[in-house]
Amino acid sequence: MNIGFKLNIYTAVTILLMACTDNQNSNTITYSKVDQTNKKVDSLIKIMTLKEKIGQMNQYNGFWDATGPVPEGGDAEKKYEHLKNGLVGSMLSVRGTKAVKAVQKIVVEESRLGIPLIIGFDVIHGYKTLSPIPLAEAASWDLEAIEKSAQVAADEASAAGINWTFAPMVDISRDPRWGRVMEGAGEDPYLGSKIATARVKGFQGDDLSAVNTIAACAKHFAAYGFSEAGKEYNTVDIGYSTLHNIVLPPFKAAVNADVKTLMNAFNEYDGVPATGNTYLLRDILKNKWDFKGFVISDWASIKEMVVWGYAKDRRDAAKLAAIAGSDMDMESHAYINELEQLVLDGIIDEAIIDEAVRRILTVKFELGLFDDPYRYCDEAREKDVINNPKHKDAVLDMAKKSIVLLKNENNLLPLNKKGMNLVLIGALADEDNSPLGSWRIASKDHTAVSVLEGMQQYEGNNLVYKKGADVSIGDTEFTNELKINTADKSDFKEAVDAASMADVVVMVLGEHGFQSGEGRSRTDIDLPGVQQELLEEVYKVNKNIVLVLNNGRPLTINWADEHIPAIVEAWQLGTQSGHAIAEVLYGDYNPSGKLPMTFPRNIGQIPIYYNHKNTGRPVSDTKNPNLVFWSHYSDSESTPLYPFGHGLSYTTFEYKNLKLDKDVYNSDENINITVDITNTGKVTGKEVVQLYIRDLAASISRPVKELKGFKLTELQAGETKTIHFILNKDGLGFYNNQGDFILEPGTFKIFVGGSSYTALDAQFELQ
Numbered sequence: 102m103n104i105g106f107k108l109n110i111y112t113a114v115t116i117l118l119m120a121c122t123d124n125q126n127s128n129t130i131t132y133s134k135v136d137q138t139n140k141k142v143d144s145l146i147k148i149m150t151l152k153e154k155i156g157q158m159n160q161y162n163g164f165w166d167a168t169g170p171v172p173e174g175g176d177a178e179k180k181y182e183h184l185k186n187g188l189v190g191s192m193l194s195v196r197g198t199k200a201v202k203a204v205q206k207i208v209v210e211e212s213r214l215g216i217p218l219i220i221g222f223d224v225i226h227g228y229k230t231l232s233p234i235p236l237a238e239a240a241s242w243d244l245e246a247i248e249k250s251a252q253v254a255a256d257e258a259s260a261a262g263i264n265w266t267f268a269p270m271v272d273i274s275r276d277p278r279w280g281r282v283m284e285g286a287g288e289d290p291y292l293g294s295k296i297a298t299a300r301v302k303g304f305q306g307d308d309l310s311a312v313n314t315i316a317a318c319a320k321h322f323a324a325y326g327f328s329e330a331g332k333e334y335n336t337v338d339i340g341y342s343t344l345h346n347i348v349l350p351p352f353k354a355a356v357n358a359d360v361k362t363l364m365n366a367f368n369e370y371d372g373v374p375a376t377g378n379t380y381l382l383r384d385i386l387k388n389k390w391d392f393k394g395f396v397i398s399d400w401a402s403i404k405e406m407v408v409w410g411y412a413k414d415r416r417d418a419a420k421l422a423a424i425a426g427s428d429m430d431m432e433s434h435a436y437i438n439e440l441e442q443l444v445l446d447g448i449i450d451e452a453i454i455d456e457a458v459r460r461i462l463t464v465k466f467e468l469g470l471f472d473d474p475y476r477y478c479d480e481a482r483e484k485d486v487i488n489n490p491k492h493k494d495a496v497l498d499m500a501k502k503s504i505v506l507l508k509n510e511n512n513l514l515p516l517n518k519k520g521m522n523l524v525l526i527g528a529l530a531d532e533d534n535s536p537l538g539s540w541r542i543a544s545k546d547h548t549a550v551s552v553l554e555g556m557q558q559y560e561g562n563n564l565v566y567k568k569g570a571d572v573s574i575g576d577t578e579f580t581n582e583l584k585i586n587t588a589d590k591s592d593f594k595e596a597v598d599a600a601s602m603a604d605v606v607v608m609v610l611g612e613h614g615f616q617s618g619e620g621r622s623r624t625d626i627d628l629p630g631v632q633q634e635l636l637e638e639v640y641k642v643n644k645n646i647v648l649v650l651n652n653g654r655p656l657t658i659n660w661a662d663e664h665i666p667a668i669v670e671a672w673q674l675g676t677q678s679g680h681a682i683a684e685v686l687y688g689d690y691n692p693s694g695k696l697p698m699t700f701p702r703n704i705g706q707i708p709i710y711y712n713h714k715n716t717g718r719p720v721s722d723t724k725n726p727n728l729v730f731w732s733h734y735s736d737s738e739s740t741p742l743y744p745f746g747h748g749l750s751y752t753t754f755e756y757k758n759l760k761l762d763k764d765v766y767n768s769d770e771n772i773n774i775t776v777d778i779t780n781t782g783k784v785t786g787k788e789v790v791q792l793y794i795r796d797l798a799a800s801i802s803r804p805v806k807e808l809k810g811f812k813l814t815e816l817q818a819g820e821t822k823t824i825h826f827i828l829n830k831d832g833l834g835f836y837n838n839q840g841d842f843i844l845e846p847g848t849f850k851i852f853v854g855g856s857s858y859t860a861l862d863a864q865f866e867l868q
């Protein structure tokens with residue numbers, strides 16, 4: 102039997118003996134790969150001391166790149182001792198083959214059992230070559246492209262010694278004040294689930310032991326995206342229906358896609374911190390969903406349970422987290438210091454420790470780390486793979502697919518390629534750093550293609566660049582140094598003068614990449630600083646403005662929507678940002694992105710999302726001033742500025758002939774839906790055809806619309822295609838407040854169109 106274990110000789114011999122003994126007892130049985138791994142893990146656990154087992158549950162940060170508050174006093178010395186003594190199961194933020202090999206060597210060669218480390222890192226949207234931020238990728242609704250993007254990230258990260266990413270973030274959020282919306286897939290559980298699956302598949306591939314795949318981590322379990330008032334790390338207070346129907350589905354999808362790990366959230370749920378939440382971790386994740394991987398805490402989230410006022414002290418926190426089912430401790434130093442005594446005192450059953458260790462070792466075996474702990478440390482591969490030109494092509498493709506055309510009056514876009522005077526304005530237009538976003542810890546600063554550079558590739562026009570106004574940087578990476586928004590208007594005049602002579606003005610405005618992301622919640626999501634004023638000043642002299650937005654979250658751009666003829670949502674698009682934007686502006690790429698998150702008109706509307714409840718007093722005529730006792734605002738429209746799913750193209754599409762194959766269905770029947778879509782414009786274009794349902798009466802009231810299917814399809818000018826959707830009980834059912842999925846008979850409406858403001862509807866009965 103090849104046990105594939107070449108490490109510490111003592112361990113190897115022991116496992117071999119145990120595995121062989123078992124085999125002799127059952128010589129007619131052939132073991133599956135899973136069984137073999139289980140046997141190896143069991144054998145290893147049997148020879149581990151309690152201390153060594155707890156060591157596997159301990160994760161330390163590397164010696165640089167802290168992505169959370171660094172424990173006071175620093176303890177590099179202690180970390181080294183612990184590595185040598187087999188008291189560390191994982192390191193995070195150690196990167197590069199040399200560094201990874203060095204830490205791996207300490208545990209493999211110096212610790213008693215030589216159990217390799219699993220090396221984690223925040224590979225969020227690429228490693229060195231960066232894709233668009235995840236929210237932008239979600240706007241592509243292109244699952245194949247998203248999977249490919251995660252594959253590229255895994256390829257580069259694995260070549261740098263990393264074998265585990267803390268991604269995808271699958272938190273659903275309805276609050277753009279929360280800076281981390283940039284890291285997720287937006288507001289919808291169906292789209293979020295599809296994207297979670299694509300990302301897990303992209304990172305993990307079909308074979309986790311392949312050298313170019315890495316373990317994924319669905320985070321943050323659970324409900325972190327519902328932090329009250331969008332304030333980072335805040336309390337969460339949502340009901341069970343929202344938990345089960347909105348928050349949990351993407352996690353469930355990730356588990357179904359065999360995600361190897363999950364990460365706790367910083368928030369509490371219903372008064373219990375997620376890290377110590379037995380209901381979430383044991384009842385739902387490990388029992389109901391039968392999750393086989395392991396759960397890592399978030400950075401220091403175990404000891405923060407004391408600060409929450411849930412645990413008395415660090416010992417209590419370690420106890421509560423371990424019992425609840427958190428398997429590995431990221432930088433709380435709680436498990437390594439407290440668990441042994443808790444077991445010796447009989448407060449924690451050693452079986453809980455064994456279970457956690459079993460989960461952790463299983464993933465290490467599956468990654469092939471026991472076959473060769475240095476398998477991700479091949480310097481030649483590192484040189485070859487990182488920044489490989491193929492990756493640039495892949496992230497450029499993803500960047501183009503992520504762009505959303507929000508508005509395009511009088512076909513101001515695409516721009517003519519020749520003979521025009523163009524003026525490009527905005528500090529962000531000349532930015533080679535901001536498009537990399539705030540999660541770029543391995544990538545080199547200032548390596549993005551700026552919009553200016555991208556547009557300079559097109560030489561037929563006269564292009565002039567003027568900064569106009571600076572953009573604030575916000576919290577810089579990993580410091581709390583808040584840069585005050587600049588109020589400097591001294592460059593306005595030059596920009597306005599230049600704009601007055603232009604045929605078309607392209608203005609790149611929005612947020613700097615460091616203004617969204619973790620720890621970057623905002624109470625004002627207008628264009629930061631004096632950018633709005635600049636926009637209005639330029640508009641006074643030239644109305645032919647194309648506004649290109651750079652941002653990590655929906656912004657409130659009501660004025661721009663009322664006045665500016667063309668608006669392009671270009672997020673933070675990563676390394677190839679400027680090339681992608683220029684190709685879209687010049688029409689070499691016809692945009693097809695759709696918003697994964699609603700754009701509010703003003704901050705007071707938040708949370709605003711398409712799949713809301715009807716209320717008992719819905720307003721049908723939103724503009725009627727005589728309505729008082731109805732669900733509305735008296736000082737603002739209730740509708741969003743741009744709804745979920747919205748996005749235009751340089752061509753137009755018409756939807757017709759929505760048909761169901763029957764009027765009445767049994768609960769186990771497929772519902773076949775067809776719709777015709779025609780490209781009614783002059784150029785080839787892609788459209789995301791969206792299917793929504795509404796369950797008109799149910800034991801728990803259902804949203805006015807729920808996305809249940811989408812198809813990305815390309816049509817030549819004049820072409821018509823029939824799109825086919827199948828709905829079944831998975832799409833028509835919902836979770837009750839006990840978390841059970843149920844299907845109820847009744848009347849359902851369906852809606853089809855190019856956004857959540859759908860074009861066509863029909864109805865059927867389910868009996």
Ligand code: NOJ
Binds near residue numbers: 169223267320399400
């Ligand atoms: C805290 C973040 O919440 C989490 O998403 C991240 O993976 C860890 N820090 C590690 O950097």
